[in-house]
Amino acid sequence: MNIVVCVKQVPDTTEIKIDPIKNTLIRQGVPSIMNPFDKNALEEAIQLKEQHSGSVTVISMGPEQAKATLREALSMGADKAYLVTDRAFGGSDTYATSYILSKVIEKLGPFDVILGGKQAIDGDTGQTAPSIAEHLGIARLTHIRSMKIDGNKCVVEREIEEGIEIVEAKLPILCTATKETNKPRYATIKGKIESLKADIENITLADLPNMDTTKIGLKGSPTRVKSTFIPERKSSCEMLEIVNPRETAKVLFGKLAEAKIL
Amino acid sequence: MDLKQYQDVWVFIDCFQGHPKDVGYELLGQGRLLAEALKQKCCAVIIGENVDEAIKGATEYGADIIYVVRGEEYANYSADAYGHAFLELCEKYHPNTILIGATANGRDLGSKLAIRLKTGLTADCTALSVEEDTGNVVWERPAFGGNLYARILCSETRPQMGTVRPGAFKKPQKCQNKLPVMIREDIRTKQEDILTKVIDFIKANDESGIKLEEAEYIVAGGRGLKGAENFAMLKELADLLGGSVGASRAAVDAGWIPQSKQVGQTGKTVTPKVYIACGISGAVQHLAGMTESDTIIAINKDASAPIFEVADYGIVGDVFEMVPAMIKEMRISKNLEQ
Amino acid sequence: MSLLYTEEQKALIALVKDMAENEIKPYVQELDEKGECPGELFKWAFDMGLHMLEIPEEFGGTGLSYETTAMIFEELAKVDAGYAITFVTTFVALRNVILSGTPEQGKYFADIIGKGNFAAFALTEPNAGSDPAALRGMAVKDGDDYILNATKTFITNGEIAALFVGFFKTDVKAGHKGISAFIIDANAPGITIGQHENKMGLRLSNTTDVTFENVRVSASSMVGAEGSGFKLALNALNLSRAFVATLAVGIMQRALDESVKYAKERKQFGKPIIKFQMVQQMLADMAIKTEASRVLVNNTMRMMDNGSLVRKEGSITKTFVSDCAQEVTSNAVQIFGGYGYSKEYPVEKLMRDCKVFQIFEGANQIQRMTIANELDREYK
Secondary structure (H helix, E strand, O other): OEEEEEOOEEEOOOOOEEEOOOOEEEOOOOOEEEOHHHHHHHHHHHHHHHHHOOEEEEEEEOOHHHHHHHHHHHHHOOOEEEEEOOHHHOOOOHHHHHHHHHHHHHHHOOOOEEEEEOOOOOOOOOOHHHHHHHHHOOEEEEEEEEEEEEOOEEEEEEEEOOEEEEEEEEOOEEEEEOOOOOOOOOOOHHHHHHHHHOOOEEEOHHHOOOOOHHHOOOOOOOOEEEEEEOOOOOOOOEEEOOOOHHHHHHHHHHHHHHOOOO | OOHHHOOOEEEEOOEEOOEEOHHHHHHHHHHHHHHHHHOOOEEEEEEEOOOHHHHHHHHHOOOOEEEEEEOHHHOOOOHHHHHHHHHHHHHHHOOOEEEEEOOHHHHHHHHHHHHHOOOOEEEEEOEEEEOOOOOOEEEEEEEHHHOEEEEEEOOOOOOEEEEEOOOOOOOOOOOOOOOOEEEEOOOOOOHHHOOEEEEEEEEOOOOOOOOHHHOOEEEEEOHHHOOHHHHHHHHHHHHHHOOEEEEOHHHHHOOOOOHHHEEOOOOEOOOOOEEEEEOOOOOHHHHHHHOOOOEEEEEEOOOOOOHHHHOOEEEEOOHHHHHHHHHHHHHHHOOOOO | OOOOOOHHHHHHHHHHHHHHHHHHHHHHHHHHHHOOOOHHHHHHHHHHOOOOOOOOHHHOOOOOOHHHHHHHHHHHHHHOHHHHHHHHHHHHHHHHHHHHOOHHHHHHHHHHHHOOOEEEEEOOEOOEOOOHHHOOOEEEEEOOEEEEEEEEEEEEOOOOEEEEEEEEEOOHHHHHHHEEEEEEEOOOOOEEEEEEOOOOOOOOOOEEEEEEEEEEEEHHHEEOOOOOHHHHHHHHHHHHHHHHHHHHHHHHHHHHHHHHHHHHHOEEOOEEHHHOHHHHHHHHHHHHHHHHHHHHHHHHHHHHHOOOOOHHHHHHHHHHHHHHHHHHHHHHHHHHHHHHHOOOOOHHHHHHHHHHHHOOOOOHHHHHHHHHHHHHHHOO
């Protein structure tokens, strides 16, 4: 079984702070990590490989430093890793990014299963993976809880707001993983040592001859950022003094009743 | 692409087994505002097997035109069937703008349409407006876990598309005596073109019966709750208020409460009347999911916790003392106790 | 920190740190109170391969140097030294069978440990601690077998080991030259595990008495020649003695980390107590001792990697580091003040954990005698 996983290196957005004077994001010193949901996707891929035998390929579109994330994927048990990188890809929105990745997958494939995380914690769109499926013209199921494969069919538990759908589909298929899908494993010491020595190839525009260059980079992105801003927080909090808990609760409810909130 | 050929704001009325979700109605409200700014119409798009409830709802919430595609192949959502139907509608009627609720299915559908229509899709929008001179919708959305907000444009292609979180906007007032134009299109999707098939469904186990996104009162717990068992008192308070229990990512990650209760950037967005944050520090990712609540009450031991920057009422105290005290006060006021 | 870590070492340390902090640390306080460690918690370390790091690759190990292995175990010990020592005891026992036994014995032992099992060293007896030659356990030949009888005490991993390396007298009249070593399966009939020792520290580490009553083992389970057991035990202790010092370094580093953090937050007389000179002196001395200990351990590891038996250096390392740890952890409690004395805060445990490092692996008083004897031998 051939499986490919799309992973992204992201800043750990729980560690990002705002410069209070310049009102900008402080990105320095923020650690770069593998997007947590991509880790769930990778874990799912490795489990499938363990059950069905085959190989797990990991790809990531990003700058050279994203290789650290690819190495992490190798240390967990992926077999091959590629960095998709080229100046021409810079500035791509989800349309262009998904197009580029779909071309890479075509080149490295064919694959039975494509896995990705449900959203990246920096962009938070959740669009790239399903868009890849659309470019490739294959089935896709997002937000999976579990995946069982039997021959060329799969049965997936898919999480929607109302509950869990059990969905059947034929391979090839693209699925996106959530935190509920599994608990990603730690690398083994051996795996970590080998991953540090592994060769990670770059895939550039030159390696993708049938790429429609009007669909990549800034020019190939139908959406663009007009402006960004940091949300201002109003600080008009009425702090209640604690006399004793009961008194404070009384005062709180009194105020809420007065303001006709409760 | 002559952008002027594209007219009207379309709102997808997302349904589950024939029952429309609130987000479709919330977007009809927003769609109306955009349509007015564009001087175009606001339309509802309904795809399904049982469509009557959705048609009724779209009428009540003010759609000018209602597009309906009916068929048993649309009983359950699938990207292929719904995508195909929606695409055919787009190809025939050239909408200018498409709004889709950012549910699991909505996001999926949005991606499919955007790629096939070769156009831009902006996800999880929290505010919408229109550039008067260009007719571009300005899609405002959070990024970097909610640390940064971006305004996005889709200026060269149409339709311009966006998904919007359920609960990000409130439902508009219902309209009386409005008669929308009904356009029923007979678009069928062949079974062999539908690559996925729903074979079963397990309803979510929601003990309180009130969905988090629809709750008017939410009592949420964070790291300060220290353990799963301590969420019981939050539930007691929520029940007394007639609301629901929520949680921050820290509590979910610790395994104290399921992910379905998570409020925040990678959880749910809520806009209740009252949001009581207990032992929640107020990380940006959490705030992204609840700052639009009408009234926010925060209880935290740490006076410098960021949650106090967004709260309306703040108590620097011990949740293990305050919550039971609040429960007692509620019980007394409801005559359950002296 | 003062060592020149390679990229590989940094990556391995970061990996173990991540696992230990997320999967083990949250449970340590409660388990220390109870004095136990459930089997599932060890699974994380087994899965990562921490039981076979230093073991050669041909035996299924990772073949890491003592130097790198020590760095990894220091990191693990920062979270809990008792958890760490469970694995140290195991790989040291295996290492010694590989060094002193036949290849078949090495393979047999390694295969069992490799599957995710523990080992124990059954040397000490109630009357034979610092004086192991005084042990009374007997191994009597019976055809192609030996019958073993002994009461062993303070055995680390006694209850959880799958294999023992046990020491028994095969020749009562030959003194220490009459001791032989045997590999014993834990499920051999006649083995009774005594009560779990209720210890001052290292409470996640399992310590019990083990009684061998007419336990039958085949002659092929003797490790090394008959009568070579004492030498094997001493060589074994040479390696492990130097190695356990890295756990004490981990304890000290944790004590230092917690103390600096606390001293920066805790305000008295209008400022953080780290601004007061006497607190600064304590922290400085803690840093001095921790850094010096780490470098000493590292150098001794490199000597071991180079093939040295480290008779003197191992003793120096263990003695110096364990004495430092006493002072460093005591200072940590002092800096935390009243809070340091409470089990709610992590430092009193560190003080309790490190005391045994002055006692086991050869009491520090014995170490000083060894060092002096080595000096006597060196100078002509």
